[in-house]
Structures are given as structure tokens and as C-alpha cells.
Amino acid sequence: MRSAHPMFGSHYKLRCLHRLAALLFAAAALHGCNGGKPADPQNSDWEWLGNSAEMQHHASLSTINVDNVDDLELAWWVEMPNVDGLVGNPLIKDGVIFQGGPSGTIFANDVKSGKLLWSYEDTADFSTASLSGYWGRRMNRGVALSEGKVIITTGDCRLVAVDQKTGKKIWEAQSCDSTQMYGISAAPRVGAGLVFTGNACMDSGTTRGFVDALDVKTGKRRWRFYTVPGDPAKKQDSPLYDMAAKTWGTGWYEKSHGCGSPWDAMTYDPKLNLLYIGVGGPSPFDPSKRAPDAGDELFTNSIVAVDASTGAYKWHFKQTPNDGWNYDASVGIMIADLPIDGQNRRTVISVPKSGFAYVLDARTGRFISGSAYTQANWAKGLDAKGRPIPDPDGQYWLRPGQANIVVPSPAGSHGWEALAYDPENHLVYIPNMVMPTKIETDPAALVGGLLMDFYYGSSGDPKWKSYGEIVAWDAVANKVAWRTRTDLPINGGLMHTSGGLVFQGMADGRLVAYNAKTGQELWSRQTGGAMRAAPSTVMVDGKQYLIVPTGNGAAAATGSYFSKYNSTLQSRTPPRLLAFRIGGTATYPPLAKVEPVGRPSASRQDAKLARKGKVVFESYGCVDCHGMNADAVGGRIPSLIRMPPSDLAHVKAVVQEGAMSKNGGGMPQFKDLTDEEARGLYAYLVNEAWDAHEKKGAFKP
Ligand code: HEC
Structure with a gap:
């Protein structure tokens, strides 16, 4: 492989010879043969x-x-x-x-x-958890180390600190309330003697997002910063939220409680003692279902800087006004010192889910530069202040009843997966996911009135293809330096x-x-x-x-929803x-x-009923755990095509009556499920098992 790239290779070797020569004159002995860098x-x-x-x-x-x-x-x-x-x-x-x-x-x-x-194994009781809590439980995106402790979040909204040497618990603390639509999905962050944690609302809009800062030594809460205003019928916590509430439009609270999940990125700046918080989108995520006169709906889809020691608001930068695509700012925030206009500037580099990358002044939040690094049919570009120029192409709510393709998908042009950075060449490396998604407005869809097909990009439409990339984006030149390509989009x-x-x-x-300079494998x-x-x-x-x-690359990340895009069966x-x-x-x-899918014991069910069951499966969130086509990635979540329910009574017992919800395995109860929905689910699961057995139908990796 390397021989295909003689320039770079020989350049390195030349430098090494140089070093050897230098060795004769001592001094550089410690510097080794590594291209002139200190050993x-x-x-x-x-x-x-x-x-x-x-x-x-x-x-x-x-x-x-x-x-x-x-x-x-x-x-x-x-x-x-x-x-x-x-x-x-x-x-x-x-x-x-x-x-x-x-x-x-x-x-x-x-x-x-x-x-x-x-x-260390946590023993949380999930019997009263909301769906968000159940979901958060399957999630772990890492730990934090500070002052001799390892700190972890649990699905039921607690933080636990254990001793780095022994694994013995030192403290635990409650942050959000997992009986409400709250769960914690991110690794805790640390700085200024504090642990920072946010939370996720599963895009439900019934809860109010916030960041908590706890004392690393004791777990005691030092401050809380809410990402959206509270109930406008009551007094807001501070004038900041009076200001924010005005940006949500008339009657917003009846339609949306805001949400604004800080569900992943929070970056601590030790030089300025600031915490940069990435805030998620508003809910419901179809803007035509929120206030018609809404403004910036603060602080959703924004980077917010707060004083790390006190939580006091410093500045915010709004990225996606009128968000209809779940383009959270909650992913990918790094800090870099960049040479800009002859000065060394401290900057925040933000790469949200929207397909755009931004460079902001770390002290003021002012826009320095930014651009799209991938396909993005919601905005034609950014104006001088970094505000997007809307593109009606991506505004599906303007065309109810029609199929619309949006890209990036509501899963984002990238998720929580780490960005990387080359400080010498100012390249930001982005793990990009191109997943053109079909969105149709359909009043019959249970959640938000939207039907989404995240797998549209593998349906054979030559115009819209799904794939994955690394994009190397030059943060000074504000342009893409190189990109790679792979078939599966989520890496x-x-x-x-x-x-x-x-x-x-x-x-x-x-x-x-x-190769970091060229993208060559x-x-x-x-x-x-x-x-x-x-x-x-x-x-x-x-x-x-x-x-x-x-x-099980997906089992513990986003459930199994995207399992066909982030793992192969093997x-x-x-x-x-x-x-x-x-x-x-x-x-x-x-x-x-991989064993072939066995022959289901029940015979094929009515196709119309199964079609209804599919909508129930996707809108009740079964799909989040059990996967597309009911084919979970494994772990504790059973693949329902490999063990389809033997009869309707089993579906009712497990799903409606919660027969499994108390055994600690992680299957929630769905009390509100109607008998008709249960019949649909049964038909759907049996038919999916038949399709898999006969290798028919849906996209298989
Ligand atoms: C938060 C993740 C999660 C969600 C959401 C979820 N499940 Fe489950 N489900 C599980 C887990 C985990 C198990 C295995 C539980 C155990 O072994 O105790 C399970 C078990 C089951 C089983 C029993 C399989 C068997 O026969 O042993 C069925 C049927 C089922 N789920 C259907 C559904 C349906 C239908 C929905 C949506 C209405 C749903 N699940 C939503 C996680 C989930």
C-alpha cells in the first residue's frame, strides 16, 4: 500500500538518515527516528x-x-x-x-x-423507569477519570464514582428523574473539580433538558443549567429564560415542552474556565407542529458557553433555526488554537448533526467561519453571521402527503462518535454518515405524525445512496481536504x-x-x-x-435501530x-x-394487519431496541425474527401486561397498547420471521 505513495514514505526515510548523521554529533540522540519530533x-x-x-x-x-x-x-x-x-x-x-x-x-x-x-456492576431498579430510562440503560459511551476516581452514568439518571485502584464505590448521586422521559446517554465530562452530565429526552418533548455539575470529591450538586425555558405560566428561573421563552412563539408550551437535550457533547475549556454545551433540537421535530411564529427556540440547536465553576450563562450560538430534522448541536465540540488573520485565536470547533462545521470565537461565541462538508439539502449555505440560508428542498412539512428525501438524516451527518484533530495541519476528521432518509407526513403515525425510512439510501434509487466517509475538513481554510468512502455508513x-x-x-x-494528510488507506x-x-x-x-x-457495535449505542448500517451479521x-x-x-x-433463520411455527399472517403492526413497532419504540425488521443486534435484546412470538397471547402478556418487565432483563411494559395494535404487532413479527426465513423483502447486509 505504502509503495503507492513514494513521496511521503521517502520523505520520512530521508529525515531519518538526517537524524542518524546528527547522532554522530550527539545532542539529538534522544530524538529518535520519527520525523523530527521529540521522542x-x-x-x-x-x-x-x-x-x-x-x-x-x-x-x-x-x-x-x-x-x-x-x-x-x-x-x-x-x-x-x-x-x-x-x-x-x-x-x-x-x-x-x-x-x-x-x-x-x-x-x-x-x-x-x-x-x-x-x-464494578451497578444494580439499578428499572421497574419504574420511563422508556428513556430503559433505553439509557443499554447505553454507555464511556467513563471519566478525576482525582483517583472512575465516574460513570447509569441509565436511571445516577452518577457513580468508584476508586480507580479497587473499584469500590465512593459516592453516587441522582441527576435527572428516569420515571420521566429522561435518561443519560453520554460519558460524564470533568473539569474545574466538577463532573458535568446532561440527559436525553428521546426526542419526546415532555421534559426540560439541563446540565448538572457535581463536586468530584462528594457528588454534591454545585449548579444546574437548563437548556430551555420552563412553563411560561409560572415565573421563569431568571431573566435569561424570560428572554429565551420569547423566542418560542405563541402557545408553545401546549405543543412542546422544549426538550433541548444536552445528550452528549460538553467540552471544558481549562484556559477560559468555560463549559461549551451542545444542545439538542426542539420537540416535536416537525416545526409545523410547534408555534407558527417561533423564533430561535432557545437554546435548542445551539452551542451555549457557561462559566464552568458557577454555570452562569456567557454566550450562545444558534445553528439550525426552525429545525425540522433533529439536527442537534449535541455532538462534536472541540477546542483548538487556530492561526486566523495573523492572530492565534482560541476557537470552538462545532460539528453538529446538520452537515455543517463551524469555527467560533471561544471568548465571545462569534462566528468566524463554517461550511457544509457533506450533502445537506436543508440549507444552501451560511451567511456572514453563520446563519443558514434555507433550502425548501429539505422542508418536507411544506409538502404534506408527499415523499421527501432529506440528507443528512435525522440521525445526523455524524453522531456521538469521536471527531479527531491534527493540530499541526488544522485538519478536523469527521466520521460522516450519509443516509438519505424518506420522510412522509402521515397523521396515522403515532409519534409526531411522521413516517421515516432511514434505509431509503439502500433501496436502489440511483440519486440517493447511503455510505460512510471520513471527511478531513481544514478548519483554517474552511474547506474539505480529502474524503474516504465505505459502504456501511455508521462506523x-x-x-x-x-x-x-x-x-x-x-x-x-x-x-x-x-494517511492523515491524504486519506489513503x-x-x-x-x-x-x-x-x-x-x-x-x-x-x-x-x-x-x-x-x-x-x-455488538450497536447493542449498546443507539439500540438496534440502525443495526443494518452499523454492523454485519458476522x-x-x-x-x-x-x-x-x-x-x-x-x-x-x-x-x-451466522445460523440461518429458522422456520416460524405460526403460519403467515394477514399482510394489511402486519403493515399496521410495522407502524406500531416503529412508533412505540420497539424498533429502538429490537431493531429494523425485528432483527436485534444481540446482547440481552432478543432478535424477534429468530424467536417470533408463538401466539397472540404471548405478545399481549409480554408487551401489554409487562410479564417480563420485573425480571430485570430490560423489556418495558406498554400499558397503552390496544388489542388491535397487539394483533398488528403479532402479524408483523410473524411475517418478518417468514421473510427472513425465506430471505425475502427488506434490505439485508
Ligand atoms: C428498552 C428496550 C426494549 C424496548 C423498547 C422493547 N423491548 Fe421487547 N424486549 C427487550 C428485552 C431486553 C427483552 C428480553 C427481556 C428478558 O429476557 O427478560 C425483550 C423481550 C421481548 C419479547 C419476548 C421474547 C421472548 O419470547 O422471550 C417480545 C415479544 C418483545 N420484547 C416485543 C417487544 C415489542 C412488541 C415492543 C414494542 C411495543 C418491545 N418489545 C419494546 C427490550 C425492549
Whole structure:
């Protein structure tokens, strides 16, 4: 591979010869043959989620580099005692890997051998949780390390801090209320002696988003910042929310309680002591169902800066007014010092779900530059202040009853998966998901009156194709430098190293290294499991290790909704942790064996009834856990095409009456389900099982 790129390779080698010559004259002995950079330390940590507070997912290590990446091999792999898959980014300190797992589980493994040193298992009671709580429980996107503690969030809205050495619990604290539509989906963030956490409302609009800051030492709450105003019939918490409430339009509260989930990105700026919060969209997400005279609906789809120590509001920047696509600002916020107009400017780089990337002044929130880095048919571009120029193409609510294609999809042009950054060349690396989505307004759809087909891009329409990319976006030049392409759109987060490499774990199970300057693929290995986490890298006793979790790539991330886009059947393996280093000698783990779908015991059901059942399955949120076509990715969630309900009574008992909701397995009760809906569900599940058995119908990976 590398020989196809002689320029870069030989350039490196020349520099190495140079170094050898220099060695004769002593002095540079410590600098090694690594392209002129200082030698890597013997030992290093990956202590912050993004390796530093700035969330750049960059390591200034170059022991593994473009010249020797061919020799990067597996050092060890271990299976992890957790059924639901691992998706969170691993943190590493003093030779120990700290990995979060679903249901508030923490694992500590030795970085050199993979040996499990201790684990912490949370015991939450979910019997009273809302759907959001149930859903959050399957989710874990990582832990935080601070002051000798490992901090994790649980699905039922608590934070737990345990001792880094022993795994013993030190404190726990309640943040949101999981009996309401609240769950926590993100890794906690830390800074200024505090732990920051947000929450998710599952786009329901019944709850009010907020960020809590807790004392790292005690878990005591120091401040709370609400992302949207409260009930306008009551006094607002402060003049800030009087101002914000005015931007929601007439009668907004009857139609929408706001939502504004800060469900992932919050980035702490140690230089300015600010916390940049990314706020999610308003709900319901069809704007024609919200106030007709709505303004900016603050602070949804905005970056908000608050004083990290007090939570006091500093500035905000609105990205997507009149949001109809769920284009949250809650993902991808990093800090970078950039050379702009001859000055060194502290900036916030925000890459929301909308397909645009923004550079903002970190002190004031003022727009510096920004542009679309991918297809985006909701806006034609940005004006001088960074406000979008609307494109009616994407405004599906203008054409009720018609099929409309929107891109990015409401899942976003990228999700929570890590962005990476090359501080030398100012390149921001974005794991882009192109998933053209068909949206139809349909009053019969239970949630929000919308029907969405996220898989439209694989339906054969030559105009709209789904695929995945890494986009390298130059934050100074405000333009795309290069892009890669893969078939499956939802892949893992990214990491950049000073060895000139960008790493990404793929939905198909490959871990890939790209040339950071050109995007050329230099190296890949089949790890045997789908990936959503970004790899982390550290030095241990003079060797550089790369650590990545794999397996059931979706089970613990967004449920199974997108399972056909973020894993293959073969990559739905048990959760594993893998370590790579130059000259590793371990044998690679196997891919999953896939049994054909068996013959259902019940006969095919009425197609019309099944069609109704499909709508129920998707609008009640069954699809979020059990997956598209009822084909879950695994873990504790059964694939219903592989075990379709034996009869209607079973559906009623499990779903309506909640026969399984008390056993701790995670199946919620749906009390409001009508008998007719239950009949539809039964017909749908049986027919899906027949389709899978006969290999008919829907898109199969
Ligand atoms: C929050 C995730 C989640 C949601 C939402 C969800 N389920 Fe489940 N479901 C589960 C889990 C987990 C189990 C296995 C529970 C256990 O083993 O105790 C399960 C079990 C089941 C079973 C029993 C399978 C068997 O025979 O053992 C059926 C049927 C089922 N779900 C149907 C549905 C339907 C229909 C919906 C929507 C109305 C739904 N589920 C929504 C997680 C979910």
C-alpha cells in the first residue's frame, strides 16, 4: 500500500538518515527516528475522553507511524463479561484501561496483558423507569477519570464514582428523574473539580433538558443549567429564560415542552474556565407542529458557553433555526488554537448533526467561519453571521402527503462518535454518515405524525445512496481536504496521532489506519467485531499500544435501530477489548457464525394487519431496541425474527401486561397498547420471521 505513495514514505526515510548523521554529533540522540519530533515518553496516559480537555482525540505519539504501521499487529484480546456490547471510548491511566459498559458497568484491565483487574456492576431498579430510562440503560459511551476516581452514568439518571485502584464505590448521586422521559446517554465530562452530565429526552418533548455539575470529591450538586425555558405560566428561573421563552412563539408550551437535550457533547475549556454545551433540537421535530411564529427556540440547536465553576450563562450560538430534522448541536465540540488573520485565536470547533462545521470565537461565541462538508439539502449555505440560508428542498412539512428525501438524516451527518484533530495541519476528521432518509407526513403515525425510512439510501434509487466517509475538513481554510468512502455508513470514532495516522474502527469489523494528510488507506486488520468507540493510544514501557473495544457495535449505542448500517451479521460478536502494538503476535479472534433463520411455527399472517403492526413497532419504540425488521443486534435484546412470538397471547402478556418487565432483563411494559395494535404487532413479527426465513423483502447486509 505504502509503495503507492513514494513521496511521503521517502520523505520520512530521508529525515531519518538526517537524524542518524546528527547522532554522530550527539545532542539529538534522544530524538529518535520519527520525523523530527521529540521522542515519545516511556509511559503516557489517555486520561480525558478526548486525550486532553480540548477533545481533539489526538496523541502526539509517533512510535507507530506511516513508515512502520505495516507491522502493527494484535498484542492481545480478551472477552469481556458483559452481554450488551461495548461502545464507549476506553480511558487509560498508569497502565490500566478503564472501560464503561451498559447498565453502569466499569471494567479495569491491565494494558500490557488485558487481564481483568476489577469490575464494578451497578444494580439499578428499572421497574419504574420511563422508556428513556430503559433505553439509557443499554447505553454507555464511556467513563471519566478525576482525582483517583472512575465516574460513570447509569441509565436511571445516577452518577457513580468508584476508586480507580479497587473499584469500590465512593459516592453516587441522582441527576435527572428516569420515571420521566429522561435518561443519560453520554460519558460524564470533568473539569474545574466538577463532573458535568446532561440527559436525553428521546426526542419526546415532555421534559426540560439541563446540565448538572457535581463536586468530584462528594457528588454534591454545585449548579444546574437548563437548556430551555420552563412553563411560561409560572415565573421563569431568571431573566435569561424570560428572554429565551420569547423566542418560542405563541402557545408553545401546549405543543412542546422544549426538550433541548444536552445528550452528549460538553467540552471544558481549562484556559477560559468555560463549559461549551451542545444542545439538542426542539420537540416535536416537525416545526409545523410547534408555534407558527417561533423564533430561535432557545437554546435548542445551539452551542451555549457557561462559566464552568458557577454555570452562569456567557454566550450562545444558534445553528439550525426552525429545525425540522433533529439536527442537534449535541455532538462534536472541540477546542483548538487556530492561526486566523495573523492572530492565534482560541476557537470552538462545532460539528453538529446538520452537515455543517463551524469555527467560533471561544471568548465571545462569534462566528468566524463554517461550511457544509457533506450533502445537506436543508440549507444552501451560511451567511456572514453563520446563519443558514434555507433550502425548501429539505422542508418536507411544506409538502404534506408527499415523499421527501432529506440528507443528512435525522440521525445526523455524524453522531456521538469521536471527531479527531491534527493540530499541526488544522485538519478536523469527521466520521460522516450519509443516509438519505424518506420522510412522509402521515397523521396515522403515532409519534409526531411522521413516517421515516432511514434505509431509503439502500433501496436502489440511483440519486440517493447511503455510505460512510471520513471527511478531513481544514478548519483554517474552511474547506474539505480529502474524503474516504465505505459502504456501511455508521462506523466508529476517530483518533489522530503524530505518526501521521488517522485510525477508525469500522462497522464491518476492520480497524483501519489512514494517511492523515491524504486519506489513503495504509493498513487494516479484521478484529472480528463491529466498532463504535474511537481507539485510544498510550506508551507503556517504551512501547505504543492502541486499545479498542469491539462487538455488538450497536447493542449498546443507539439500540438496534440502525443495526443494518452499523454492523454485519458476522461482526455481531461478543464484547471484546483488543490491544495492538508493533510486532504483536496474538492470534486474531474469529468472526461470528451466522445460523440461518429458522422456520416460524405460526403460519403467515394477514399482510394489511402486519403493515399496521410495522407502524406500531416503529412508533412505540420497539424498533429502538429490537431493531429494523425485528432483527436485534444481540446482547440481552432478543432478535424477534429468530424467536417470533408463538401466539397472540404471548405478545399481549409480554408487551401489554409487562410479564417480563420485573425480571430485570430490560423489556418495558406498554400499558397503552390496544388489542388491535397487539394483533398488528403479532402479524408483523410473524411475517418478518417468514421473510427472513425465506430471505425475502427488506434490505439485508
Ligand atoms: C428498552 C428496550 C426494549 C424496548 C423498547 C422493547 N423491548 Fe421487547 N424486549 C427487550 C428485552 C431486553 C427483552 C428480553 C427481556 C428478558 O429476557 O427478560 C425483550 C423481550 C421481548 C419479547 C419476548 C421474547 C421472548 O419470547 O422471550 C417480545 C415479544 C418483545 N420484547 C416485543 C417487544 C415489542 C412488541 C415492543 C414494542 C411495543 C418491545 N418489545 C419494546 C427490550 C425492549
